Amino acid sequence: xxxxxxxxxxxxxxxxxxxxxxxxxxxxxxxxxxxxxxxxxxxxxxxxxxxxxxxxxxxxxxxxxxxxxxxxxxxxxxxxxxxxxxxxxxxxxxxxxxxxxxxxxxxxxxxxxxxxxxxxxxxxxxxxxxxxxxxxxxxxxxxxxxxxxxxxxxxxxxxxxxxxxxxxxxxxxxxxxxxxxxxxxxxxxxxxxxxxxxxxxxxxxxxxxxxxxxxxxxxxxxxxxxxxxxxxxxxxxxxxxxxxxxxxxxxxxxxxxxxxxxxxxxxxxxxxxxxxxxxxxxxxxxxxxxxxxxxxxxxxxxxxxxxxxxxxxxxxxxxx
Ligand code: UDP
Ligand code: MG
Numbered sequence: 492x493x494x495x496x497x498x499x500x501x502x503x504x505x506x507x508x509x510x511x512x513x514x515x516x517x518x519x520x521x522x523x524x525x526x527x528x529x530x531x532x533x534x535x536x537x538x539x540x541x542x543x544x545x546x547x548x549x550x551x552x553x554x555x556x557x558x559x560x561x562x563x564x565x566x567x568x569x570x571x572x573x574x575x576x577x578x579x580x581x582x583x584x585x586x587x588x589x590x591x592x593x594x595x596x597x598x599x600x601x602x603x604x605x606x607x608x609x610x611x612x613x614x615x616x617x618x619x620x621x622x623x624x625x626x627x628x629x630x631x632x633x634x635x636x637x638x639x640x641x642x643x644x645x646x647x648x649x650x651x652x653x654x655x656x657x658x659x660x661x662x663x664x665x666x667x668x669x670x671x672x673x674x675x676x677x678x679x680x681x682x683x684x685x686x687x688x689x690x691x692x693x694x695x696x697x698x699x700x701x702x703x704x705x706x707x708x709x710x711x712x713x714x715x716x717x718x719x720x721x722x723x724x725x726x727x728x729x730x731x732x733x734x735x736x737x738x739x740x741x742x743x744x745x746x747x748x749x750x751x752x753x754x755x756x757x758x759x760x761x762x763x764x765x766x767x768x769x770x771x772x773x774x775x776x777x778x779x780x781x782x783x784x785x786x787x788x789x790x791x792x793x794x795x796x797x798x799x800x801x802x803x804x805x806x807x808x809x810x811x
Contacts, residue, residue: 493608494601500524500532501583502600505573506549506591507539512698513548513591520589520597521556527601534559535580536591538806539573540566546806553808563806568799571711574653574675576800578662587656588675593697595654602689603656612661612684615676616654618693627705635712643720648688651676658684671792671799674715681719717785724786727779734775738768 502520506513517534524532536549538561546563553559562580564573574588585607589595595616606614636649653676657665664682716723748755 494605495527495529496585496604496608497529498584499582500528500604501581501586502532502534503537503574503577503581503586503588504534504591505537505539505570505577505588506541506545507567507570507573508541508543508545509591509699510541510543510545510548512593512696513545514552515697516591516593516597517552519593520600521558523597523600527604532558533582535577536561537573537577537580538563539568539570540564542567550806550808559808561806561808563803565801565803569707570653571673571675572671572800575665575673576802578657578665578675581662584659585656586659586662587654589654592699594693594695595652596691596694599654599689599691606687606689607656607658609687610685611656611687612658613679613682613686614656615648615679615686615688616652617648617688617690618650618652619690620692628708631705631708631712638712639716639719642716642722647677647680651680652691652693654691655679660684669799670718671795671797672714672718672789674711674718677715677719713785717789723782727775727782730775730778734771741768 502524504520509516520534524534536559538546538549540563546561549559549561553561560580562576564576568576578586578588585604587600587603589597589600599616603614603616633649636647639647655676657679661679661682661684665678668678668682745759745761748757
């Protein structure tokens with residue numbers, strides 16, 4: 492398989508407060524690209540409203556190279572939106588998304604290109620193991636995949652990362668997706684197209700702290716399920732369908748027991764039954780209210796119809 496190409500290849504990198512390790516990442520990326528990408532390549536850095544001197548580093552890198560472009564968002568929009576902005580801006584025939592923290596091995600880029608040359612429109616990097624992953628994150632992601640695959644019509648392979656390649660034809664379709672609550676890999680999955688998988692072991696971060704807090708990850712997981720599936724809406728309906736006949740039986744039993752003068756010796760006070768039943772029903776209503784609220788909030792953000800992101804042109808480096 493050919494690991495090089497004559498076509499323009501875009502590398503899209505979302506960056507948020509990565510100034511510490513950014514130069515090293517960039518150098519290793521360029522080394523691989525210079526060696527393997529015969530045609531031209533461009534690196535699109537999407538600076539997601541960094542508050543450290545990430546932009547200064549990017550500006551300096553761009554000064555010495557014609558292959559770098561920088562898009563700075565006016566504030567932190569989150570990785571998924573930053574990646575989207577980068578994909579939108581990419582000019583390549585193939586577009587590769589990669590994290591800036593060194594966790595995605597740049598050495599695999601030629602392999603991504605080889606699979607693309609072989610006809611895959613989407614090449615997905617799958618993480619096999621993460622040495623640094625904490626126990627909460629490990630089981631958290633297991634739970635997420637279980638929930639996602641149960642509640643949506645799509646099948647996410649566990650460990651699917653944001654280290655992916657998409658063909659320009661997929662990018663074109665990707666542009667048509669306008670939702671705000673987005674998870675890039677879920678959307679690419681939804682788009683379909685022939686795909687291939689590359690397995691890799693995630694490395695440790697080269698510098699800095701993971702910028703995804705536990706809270707952000709939980710939000711990402713909840714958002715991706717809600718934005719891609721409506722089946723959580725049915726959960727309460729299912730629970731209701733189970734409770735309804737049971738409660739009817741209970742009422743019937745109590746009625747018969749009462750009419751026959753307590754032959755079963757239950758001695759149950761009506762109040763006891765009522766309280767238990769009431770508590771349960773109230774909790775069901777609360778859960779369903781919560782779920783409806785989630786969906787409403789999504790409808791709310793979608794109908795606002797705001798632009799997905801805002802670019803700070805003064806801090807962006809376009810082609811000269
Ligand atoms: N990132 C971003 N915006 C954010 C958070 C992260 O652009 O709000 C970038 C970050 O700079 C890195 C990539 O997304 O290049 C992955 O971030 P991180 O390593 O924090 O996440 P994880 O490895 O846990 O997925
Ligand atoms: Mg990371």
